[in-house]
Amino acid sequence: MRRIISLLVENESGALSRIAGLFSARGYNIESLTVAPTEDESLSRMTIVTRGSDEIIEQITKQLHKLIDVVRLLDLTEGRHIERELLLVKVMAEGENREEVKRLVDIFRGRIIDVTDSTYTIELTGPSDKLDAFVEALSNAEILEVVRSGISGIARGDRTLRL
Amino acid sequence: MELTGAEIVVQSLKDEGVEHIFGYPGGAALHIYDAFYQQDDIKHILARHEQGATHAADGYARASGKPGVVLVTSGPGVTNTITGIATAYMDSIPLVVLTAQVPTNLIGDDAFQEVDTVGITRPCVKHNFLVRNVADLALTIKKAFYLAGSGRPGPVVVDIPKDVTAAKTTYRYPKSVKIRSYAPVKRGHSKQIAKAVALLLDARRPVIYSGGGIIHATAATQLTALVQTLGFPCTQTLMGLGALPAADPHFLGMLGMHGTYEANMAMHGSDVILAVGARFDDRVTGDLSKFSPGARIIHVDIDPSSIGKNVPVEIPIVGDAAAVLEQMLDILGKKDRKVDEPVLEQWWKQIKAWRDVDSLAYDRDSKLIKPQFVIQKLCEVTEGDAYVTSDVGQHQMWAAQYYSFNKPRRWINSGGLGTMGFGLPAAVGVQMAFPNAPVACVTGEASIMMCLQELSTCSQYGLPIKVINLNNRYMGMVRQWQEFFYDRRYSHTYMDSLPDFVQLAQSFGHTGILIEKPGDVEGALREAFAAREKLVFLDFITDQTENVYPMISAGAGHNEMQLNPADSGATSQERELA
Ligand SMILES: Cc1ncc(C[n+]2csc(CCOP(=O)(O)OP(=O)(O)O)c2C)c(N)n1
Numbered sequence: 001m002r003r004i005i006s007l008l009v010e011n012e013s014g015a016l017s018r019i020a021g022l023f024s025a026r027g028y029n030i031e032s033l034t035v036a037p038t039e040d041e042s043l044s045r046m047t048i049v050t051r052g053s054d055e056i057i058e059q060i061t062k063q064l065h066k067l068i069d070v071v072r073l074l075d076l077t078e079g080r081h082i083e084r085e086l087l088l089v090k091v092m093a094e095g096e097n098r099e100e101v102k103r104l105v106d107i108f109r110g111r112i113i114d115v116t117d118s119t120y121t122i123e124l125t126g127p128s129d130k131l132d133a134f135v136e137a138l139s140n141a142e143i144l145e146v147v148r149s150g151i152s153g154i155a156r157g158d159r160t161l162r163l
Numbered sequence: 164m165e166l167t168g169a170e171i172v173v174q175s176l177k178d179e180g181v182e183h184i185f186g187y188p189g190g191a192a193l194h195i196y197d198a199f200y201q202q203d204d205i206k207h208i209l210a211r212h213e214q215g216a217t218h219a220a221d222g223y224a225r226a227s228g229k230p231g232v233v234l235v236t237s238g239p240g241v242t243n244t245i246t247g248i249a250t251a252y253m254d255s256i257p258l259v260v261l262t263a264q265v266p267t268n269l270i271g272d273d274a275f276q277e278v279d280t281v282g283i284t285r286p287c288v289k290h291n292f293l294v295r296n297v298a299d300l301a302l303t304i305k306k307a308f309y310l311a312g313s314g315r316p317g318p319v320v321v322d323i324p325k326d327v328t329a330a331k332t333t334y335r336y337p338k339s340v341k342i343r344s345y346a347p348v349k350r351g352h353s354k355q356i357a358k359a360v361a362l363l364l365d366a367r368r369p370v371i372y373s374g375g376g377i378i379h380a381t382a383a384t385q386l387t388a389l390v391q392t393l394g395f396p397c398t399q400t401l402m403g404l405g406a407l408p409a410a411d412p413h414f415l416g417m418l419g420m421h422g423t424y425e426a427n428m429a430m431h432g433s434d435v436i437l438a439v440g441a442r443f444d445d446r447v448t449g450d451l452s453k454f455s456p457g458a459r460i461i462h463v464d465i466d467p468s469s470i471g472k473n474v475p476v477e478i479p480i481v482g483d484a485a486a487v488l489e490q491m492l493d494i495l496g497k498k499d500r501k502v503d504e505p506v507l508e509q510w511w512k513q514i515k516a517w518r519d520v521d522s523l524a525y526d527r528d529s530k531l532i533k534p535q536f537v538i539q540k541l542c543e544v545t546e547g548d549a550y551v552t553s554d555v556g557q558h559q560m561w562a563a564q565y566y567s568f569n570k571p572r573r574w575i576n577s578g579g580l581g582t583m584g585f586g587l588p589a590a591v592g593v594q595m596a597f598p599n600a601p602v603a604c605v606t607g608e609a610s611i612m613m614c615l616q617e618l619s620t621c622s623q624y625g626l627p628i629k630v631i632n633l634n635n636r637y638m639g640m641v642r643q644w645q646e647f648f649y650d651r652r653y654s655h656t657y658m659d660s661l662p663d664f665v666q667l668a669q670s671f672g673h674t675g676i677l678i679e680k681p682g683d684v685e686g687a688l689r690e691a692f693a694a695r696e697k698l699v700f701l702d703f704i705t706d707q708t709e710n711v712y713p714m715i716s717a718g719a720g721h722n723e724m725q726l727n728p729a730d731s732g733a734t735s736q737e738r739e740l741a
Pocket residue numbers: 554555556557558559581582583584606607608609610611633635637638639640641
């Protein structure tokens with residue numbers, strides 16, 4: 001099962017490597033991992049997307065909890081939640097394809113944020129499957145570069161992850 | 164008052180109550196060593212190798228229950244400690260390892276004797292720190308001791324750059340420290356405990372399976388009380404031996420790969436298992452798909468990630484073993500409901516039949532020295548009250564099987580990592596903690612060669628350790644596997660070119676005795692232990708064909724043990740090594 005685990009971690013240089021090291025040492029998979037500072041400068045927020053059986057996910061959360069740098073942990077997928085990912089994609093956009101790409105961007109509610117005579121650079125946010133669908137839809141165009149941020153997530157309603 | 168970082172290191176250790184540290188100097192550690200030179204409250208023991216220093220601190224911690232402290236220089240000083248740190252980590256031993264580092268302005272430059280200590284130790288420590296500012300030093304050391312010794316204990320590394328040890332700041336050692344992400348629990352959840360007690364009272368074929376956690380939690384008394392209150396059979400892991408006295412009739416012996424027949428059969432046939440401070444290690448469970456098929460499991464552990472990791476658990480209880488067992492005893496004390504004696508008696512009858520198999524029997528009429536016999540004599544001569552360290556191999560298993568440990572912290576071995584070379588330096592640490600106690604290092608001729616240099620440390624500090632070298636001229640445990648599973652192709656396990664151990668010991672100023680006949684075993688042991696001031700190296704030339712039994716091979720279950728073929732009536736059947 002795919003899970004999204006949110007963490008508050010000490011904003012210290014070693015924290016990221018401890019967490020990444022845990023996943024590689026124990027053979028857990030990481031689909032994506034994002035980390036950035038929070039409003040509390042002593043903390044970073046990390047979102048990890050992983051896959052595994054219930055037993056593995058239980059081990060992952062327990063092992064993460066055990067790390068001294070991990071302050072709080074929430075499995076977002078245990079409740080209602082919102083997930084978003086940012087996609088930046090640069091595609092060839094020439095001739096009649098230029099219009100076609102623009103139409104697709106509109107349909108997916110993306111934005112063209114940079115242009116040249118021959119290319120568009122497009123920004124799109126949404127859940128990962130929407131981004132997948134967009135990249136899929138672009139398959140007629142020549143994609144030059146795809147950059148994805150990995151998932152950020154937050155719980156719906158009044159469930160929060162804070163100190 | 165302003166102190167330098169180096170002085171803060173020393174003063175913090177004093178304020179922490181540290182009496183002994185084990186170390187080895189070098190360039191980046193010079194300021195710290197200079198600060199140690201100017202005091203004599205803390206005794207520094209100079210090992211002959213940083214691995215030796217780390218194992219010594221580890222042995223000290225295992226025997227005394229106090230954290231072991233190590234001090235080494237940067238670079239190779241640190242890399243030499245890795246085996247020791249990993250050994251302590253696998254067995255949850257509290258260590259504080261102070262490592263010197265190149266000056267902060269050189270970090271990352273591939274400076275002379277620089278390694279990324281925090282990076283290289285990360286996978287084998289409970290936590291580690293790099294102190295970049297002298298103002299953080301005392302607090303960091305406090306945190307290190309707190310983390311190492313609390314919760315599930317483990318090694319903590321504090322990496323201190325040389326310039327930090329020269330810089331000055333006002334010194335204040337915190338009385339206590341809080342870490343917001345870290346709050347180990349003590350007491351177990353009372354509802355879970357009540358459920359567990361009810362399940363135990365309903366059990367028809369119960370087993371208590373306890374491990375090293377009992378030792379760490381100082382819960383031997385509570386364990387013994389629970390076993391005796393319930394009248395249940397109890398087996399212990401390699402790491403747990405001595406918590407329940409071996410002499411207690413409820414003790415089934417060790418379980419697992421080389422456990423007794425009755426312990427493994429009882430585990431296999433049980434309907435309820437109470438696991439306390441044990442982690443269902445693969446050497447204990449054998450093939451998981453065949454593990455205790457009918458058992459409902461209660462698992463008590465301080466580390467939630469140990470629970471449910473290898474086997475499904477019906478009643479998980481997170482807590483300190485001593486606290487949880489006391490909570491169980493409390494409930495049992497108040498309950499009018501007791502165990503069903505006749506049902507339990509049936510179970511004991513069955514266990515007795517398994518016991519009668521006498522799975523630890525061996526050929527006692529051999530003209531060669533049987534290693535098991537040496538350990539039994541060692542136990543007799545020391546009245547079962549010595550501190551026994553060991554290395555890794557057959558001798559380790561025989562020590563675990565044939566020495567009757569009646570007290571916790573007497574049996575000191577590397578269970579999790581299985582580190583050859585551990586035994587002698589660990590004995591150094593034990594003897595430093597208990598200068599007047601008998602300390603034996605049970606080893607093999609291959610293992611002892613791995614940290615042999617520590618014989619020199621023993622001379623310097625006058626440590627009267629007795630080295631029990633079970634010399635079978637083979638890496639016996641590996642040879643055994645080659646005999647069983649590789650058609651006797653003894654690839655690189657013969658120990659060629661061995662030294663004359665007697666002369667070797669003498670060259671360090673110790674006594675050496677060569678023992679070649681069974682009839683000389685006891686006399687030599689008595690002579691050695693009578694020499695209270697001297698290290699005696701006893702080189703026992705043992706039967707090189709001897710194997711460790713019982714044995715559960717890979718892929719087998721607890722009920723599929725291989726027993727000693729010599730048991731089946733046949734006596735001095737000397738098998739030839741093909
Ligand atoms: C550092 C290290 N290297 C290799 C091994 C693998 N190993 C396990 S037991 C053993 C043989 C030990 O031989 P010896 O010390 O003579 O003891 P014996 O088994 O003969 O009693 C070896 C090589 C190990 N456990 N540790």
